[in-house]
Every structure is written in C-alpha cells, then in structure tokens.
Amino acid sequence: MTSGTDSTGTTADTGAGHPGTARVWLTIAALSVGSFLFVTSETLPIGLLSELSADLNVSESAAGQLVTVYAFCIALGALPLTMLLSPMNRRRSLLAVFAVFVVGTALAAWSPGFGALVATRTVVALAQAAFWAIAVSYAARLAPPGQQGRAIAMVYAGISFSQFLGVPGGSALGHALGWRTAMLVMALAGLLTLLVLAAATPPMEGQAPVGPRQVAGLAAQGRVLTAIAAVALSFTGAYVAFTYLSPLLQDIGGVETGMVSIFLLLFGMAGVGGNALAGMLVDKRLTWALYLAVGGLFGTLVLFGLAARWLPVAVVSIVLWGLCGSALPTTFTSWALRLAPTGQEAMTALLVIAVNLGLGTGALVGGRLLAGPGAEAVVWGATALLGAAAAAVTVVARR
Numbered sequence: 001m002t003s004g005t006d007s008t009g010t011t012a013d014t015g016a017g018h019p020g021t022a023r024v025w026l027t028i029a030a031l032s033v034g035s036f037l038f039v040t041s042e043t044l045p046i047g048l049l050s051e052l053s054a055d056l057n058v059s060e061s062a063a064g065q066l067v068t069v070y071a072f073c074i075a076l077g078a079l080p081l082t083m084l085l086s087p088m089n090r091r092r093s094l095l096a097v098f099a100v101f102v103v104g105t106a107l108a109a110w111s112p113g114f115g116a117l118v119a120t121r122t123v124v125a126l127a128q129a130a131f132w133a134i135a136v137s138y139a140a141r142l143a144p145p146g147q148q149g150r151a152i153a154m155v156y157a158g159i160s161f162s163q164f165l166g167v168p169g170g171s172a173l174g175h176a177l178g179w180r181t182a183m184l185v186m187a188l189a190g191l192l193t194l195l196v197l198a199a200a201t202p203p204m205e206g207q208a209p210v211g212p213r214q215v216a217g218l219a220a221q222g223r224v225l226t227a228i229a230a231v232a233l234s235f236t237g238a239y240v241a242f243t244y245l246s247p248l249l250q251d252i253g254g255v256e257t258g259m260v261s262i263f264l265l266l267f268g269m270a271g272v273g274g275n276a277l278a279g280m281l282v283d284k285r286l287t288w289a290l291y292l293a294v295g296g297l298f299g300t301l302v303l304f305g306l307a308a309r310w311l312p313v314a315v316v317s318i319v320l321w322g323l324c325g326s327a328l329p330t331t332f333t334s335w336a337l338r339l340a341p342t343g344q345e346a347m348t349a350l351l352v353i354a355v356n357l358g359l360g361t362g363a364l365v366g367g368r369l370l371a372g373p374g375a376e377a378v379v380w381g382a383t384a385l386l387g388a389a390a391a392a393v394t395v396v397a398r399r
Contacts (some may be wrong), residue, residue, distance in 0.1 A: 274322060282334035
C-alpha cells in the first residue's frame with residue numbers, strides 16, 4: 001500500500017498503488033450507487049401515494065409528508081453528524097452508514113402503521129445525512145489530482161439515475177407487487193452495495209474534528225455565507241417547480257396526461273447528460289459551470305412560462321430543465337469545496353443543510369402556490385428565486 005495526499009493536504013492511505021487505481025474508482029462507483037439508493041428511497045413515496053394511503057389508512061396528503069419530513073431530517077442531522085463523524089475512519093463510517101440504510105429500509109417495509117414508517121424513515125434520513133457528510137469529500141480526496149470534479153460527478157450521477165430509473169422503476173414495482181416489496185428490494189440493493197464497499201473501499205483516516213467554532217467561523221465569511229444563500233435559493237426555486245412538474249406540464253404546457261411520462265423520461269435522460277457535463281466543466285471552468293447551471297435553469301423556466309404551450313418549446317424546455325437542474329449538485333459541491341479548501345467537512349455540512357432546506361421548503365411553497373394562485377405562480381415564483389440565486393453567484397464569482 002502507498003499513501004496519497006488529498007487536496008487539503010491530508011495524507012490518506014488509499015490502499016492502492018495510486019489514487020487512480022481501479023479499486024479507487026470502484027469505490028467511487030459504489031458511492032454513486034449509494035446516492036442512487038438514498039435519493040430513490042427519499043422520493044419513492046411520491047410515486048406510491050395511493051398504495052401508502054390505502055395500506056396505512058391515511059390521506060394521500062399525509063402520505064406525501066413522508067418526503068418533506070425526510071428532507072428536513074437530513075437538514076437537521078447534517079451538521080451534528082458531520083461533527084461526530086469528521087475525525088472517524090472513513091471506511092468504517094461508510095460501512096456503518098450503509099448498514100443503517102439496509103436495516104432501516106427493511107424495517108420500513110415491515111412497518112405496521114404510519115407512525116412506525118415515519119420513525120424508520122427518520123433513521124434512514126439521518127443515515128443519508130451522514131452519507132452526504134462523508135461520501136462527497138471522501139470521493140474528492142480519493143480522486144487523482146485534477147479529477148475531483150469527475151469523482152464528485154460520479155457520486156452525484158446516482159441522483160440523476162434515480163430520477164431517470166430509480167423512482168419510475170420503484171414506483172412500477174410498488175404498483176405491481178406493493179410498496180413493501182419495493183422497499184425490500186431497496187434494502188437488498190443496499191446490502192449488495194455494502195458488500196462491494198466492504199471489499200473495495202480503501203482505508204482513510206478522518207480529518208481534524210469539526211467543531212461549532214469552525215462552522216461558525218466558516219459561515220461568518222462573507223463569500224461563504226453568500227454562496228450558501230445561493231445554494232439554498234437555487235434548490236428552493238428548483239423544487240418549487242420540479243416537485244410539481246407533472247401538473248405544470250399539463251396546466252401550462254397543455255401536455256396530455258398520457259404524454260407526461262414521455263416528458264419525464266426526456267427530463268431524466270437530459271439529467272444524466274447534465275451531470276456528466278458538469279463533471280467535465282467544474283475542474284477547469286467552474287465559474288462557467290455555475291452560470292450555466294443556475295442561469296440556465298432560470299432562463300429555462302422563463303422560456304417555459306412564456307411559451308410552453310407551443311409543443312417544440314415544451315420539449316426544448318424540459319430537456320434544458322433536466323440538463324441544468326442535474327448540474328446543480330456537482331457544480332455547487334465543487335464550488336463549496338474550492339471556497340473552503342481547509343474546511344471541507346464543515347462546508348459539506350453547510351451545503352447539505354442548504355440543499356435539503358431548499359428541497360423541503362420548495363416543495364411546501366410550490367404546493368401552496370399551486371393550490372392558491374395556480375401553476376403560473378409556481379413557475380414565476382421559482383424563477384424569482386433562481387434569479388436571486390444567480391445574482392448571489394455573480395457576487396461571489398466577482399470576488
């Protein structure tokens with residue numbers, strides 16, 4: 001075994017000949033599968049509201065809160081879990097996180113009632129918070145020099161594939177065999193991922209403990225605070241609209257119900273491409289990647305709001321929406337790690353909080369707008385938030 005030095009100057013035993021070996025990339029690929037499983041688990045209830053409602057004897061709106069509660073649990077758990085895990089061995093921490101995912105998801109499948117399901121999903125949500133606190137910075141530290149963006153993009157590719165394959169596939173399985181079977185399949189996939197990580201993950205020691213003073217000092221930096229605000233605004237705006245993509249396509253784009261699934265497929269395919277493009281850009285053209293992701297999503301929603309009734313515009317808009325929206329996680333993570341090269345664990349925690357607060361808040365705000373003023377208010381509300389985020393990105397970039 002030889003030791004590699006990560007981007008923060010920390011010496012890490014990769015357990016391989018050099019950081020770019022097959023063992024390292026297999027680990028990063030397994031982390032990508034992990035992000036796929038966690039995000040699919042988080043959003044799977046969206047496609048199974050009817051089944052959950054009928055089986056657990058609750059309303060569909062109550063069942064929908066499984067996603068909101070999950071997102072807020074991630075946001076609440078990110079910082080304390082980062083503080084707890086930062087000095088710990090990365091390999092052991094990752095294996096423990098996946099073990100919790102497997103057990104928690106299996107228990108969720110056997111939940112006797114709605115309260116038990118909320119409780120087990122809360123445990124899985126906290127495991128997801130720990131996963132994001134560890135996985136992205138770990139992948140960046142493992143990556144060969146100059147390939148951090150590629151490694152980060154590989155981890156986040158799981159999110160794009162979750163939207164493209166995971167949620168639709170899980171929903172189809174749940175419709176056919178029941179939501180409990182869908183969750184058991186998720187637990188089994190998590191177990192297989194755990195075994196791969198146990199076999200392949202190189203050992204790596206933790207970093208210096210992350211404490212409240214370090215986090216407070218980081219958040220007090222003007223450019224960091226502005227960047228975190230940009231992340232929160234971007235994800236709030238993105239999820240104000242994305243959460244209600246199906247009704248927006250129907251109410252604003254005039255898309256027939258039977259065609260919505262085709263548009264969602266286009267969205268997911270574009271998302272895979274957008275994440276890959278972000279991975280290629282962030283290492284050498286990070287500022288361009290930021291403008292293309294945030295500014296591109298802003299422009300796409302303007303186009304959608306103004307002219308989506310014309311079918312070609314609706315198609316182009318949905319493709320651009322998938323491209324730009326899926327680039328946000330990789331781009332923002334690379335940006336955050338570059339803004340705080342000596343405090344990456346703390347910065348990752350702040351990033352996870354901002355993202356999940358944005359996700360949960362966006363879903364709530366979008367629902368209120370859709371139920372009140374209507375679909376157009378959803379689009380223009382999201383556009384306003386993304387415009388503010390683009391302004392904040394510009395402020396930090398010019399510094």
